[in-house]
Amino acid sequence: MVCSSAFPWPYLLGGKQQAFLGVYGPLRRVQSLFQYYDDGGPHAVICQDEIIWVGTNEALSEAIEKLLLSEAVAIDTEYDSFRYFREKLCLIQMWASRSCFLFDPLSPLDLAPLGELFSNPSILKIFHAGENDIRLLKRDYSFSVVNIFDTAKAAALLGEEHLSLEHLVVKYLGVMFEKKRKIQRSRWDRRPLTAKQLAYASLDVKYLYDLYRVLREKLSARNLLGAAEEAFEGVAHTVWCGRIFNHRGYKKILNRHVFSPEEQEKLKAIYEWRHSVAEKLNQAPFMILTDDELAQVVQEGVSALDPKKEKRWGKEIREIFFREGDYGADIPR
Structure with missing residues (x-):
């Protein structure tokens, strides 16, 4: 042309x-x-x-x-x-x-x-x-x-x-x-x-x-x-179907870090929480918290997060940890 x-x-x-x-x-x-x-x-x-x-x-x-x-x-x-x-x-x-x-x-x-x-x-x-x-x-x-x-x-x-x-x-x-x-x-x-x-x-x-x-x-x-x-x-004839949540997906994070049994349960809980929040806000899960941030929170506590993310998600995460038996989680804030 x-x-x-x-x-x-x-x-x-x-x-x-x-x-x-x-x-x-x-x-x-x-x-x-x-x-x-x-x-x-x-x-x-x-x-x-x-x-x-x-x-x-x-x-x-x-x-x-x-x-x-x-x-x-x-x-x-x-x-x-x-x-x-x-x-x-x-x-x-x-x-x-x-x-x-x-x-x-x-x-x-x-x-x-x-x-x-x-x-x-x-x-x-x-x-x-x-x-x-x-x-x-x-x-x-x-x-x-x-x-x-x-x-x-x-x-x-x-x-x-x-x-x-x-x-x-x-x-x-x-x-x-x-x-x-x-x-x-x-x-x-x-x-x-x-x-x-x-x-x-x-x-x-x-x-x-x-x-x-x-x-x-x-x-x-x-x-x-x-x-x-x-x-x-x-x-x-292809039809739309929503994203299927992989309940075992958190295990790929386990493969990159060393967690105690208690930490593994906490990781599973906030992994499921992240999926729920991402779906509600229509944002990719990594935009809520990355996999590395999930691991960091589990191992080091909510205060290890970026201040903006701690301010936005800290209370919810602490409540999840409290339900998982981490009574040292300082909730509520």
């Missing part, structure tokens, strides 16, 4: 960040181009006229109208499973008609009308390792998902050992493509999103349709379409 201008990935050039943030409007197109360079061949590129931010109900209706005219739509999501107890869906990307439509689940916009697309059997939905995407979409919007093609499942049936999107795009499309882990793990729950994040998200779907065509042809040549359809059906 030839674009009107070219800037090195992953930097935003041609203006300050503030100028870029103006894209957050109804169906306004991002006024920048992103690409990355490598010495191996053609480069993954996203152009200024390809990214569309859907920001109003009117824009949503217009976007859905365009998507429903497509024979196939490539779909991906960005979510935060690192900092939250319950994964937070942060962005939905859809590629069709040479455009990437970006939908914001964190905005007041009601995205339920997208359900018409997901339930339409005449429109192929293309995912890459789509189980988690579909789980979250069903959890948050109760979408019914039919007629999908999963490029990761297809590649696995073809005997591929490396199923990452960047590997498959390079191998089957000859396009140099790299997903930066730093961006992948960035704060997708914050607004506004950065230029790097929007480029990353858009590139995740841009090449899925071309990859689908190549993989489908190879599946057909090897009489694997039937097996693939069964695999895709399984992905489409």
Whole structure:
């Protein structure tokens, strides 16, 4: 693809960040181009006229109208499973008609009308390792998902050992493509999103349709379409289920430290308490207390905690220790 201008990935050039943030409007197109360079061949590129931010109900209706005219739509999501107890869906990307439509689940916009697309059997939905995407979409919007093609499942049936999107795009499309882990793990729950994040998200779907065509042809040549359809059906029927608490999980902490029998019981108690608090606050357990902090509290007492954490959690932990028979725990405070 030839674009009107070219800037090195992953930097935003041609203006300050503030100028870029103006894209957050109804169906306004991002006024920048992103690409990355490598010495191996053609480069993954996203152009200024390809990214569309859907920001109003009117824009949503217009976007859905365009998507429903497509024979196939490539779909991906960005979510935060690192900092939250319950994964937070942060962005939905859809590629069709040479455009990437970006939908914001964190905005007041009601995205339920997208359900018409997901339930339409005449429109192929293309995912890459789509189980988690579909789980979250069903959890948050109760979408019914039919007629999908999963490029990761297809590649696995073809005997591929490396199923990452960047590997498959390079191998089957000859396009140099790299997903930066730093961006992948960035704060997708914050607004506004950065230029790097929007480029990353858009590139995740841009090449899925071309990859689908190549993989489908190879599946057909090897009489694997039937097996693939069964695999895709399984992905489409994926459902959300909450995090299952591992009551024995505290034992991995035992393996790194030496505890007395009494301390082991205290560790088990606050390990279960941490899970309960994390679920209530929808925060990852480590954001309440890390494993090392749990061990430290058990062995050295609540006063060993960071002052802020002691102030927030100290009373509850002391009460737990008191119930576990540590009558030396100075409660309440």
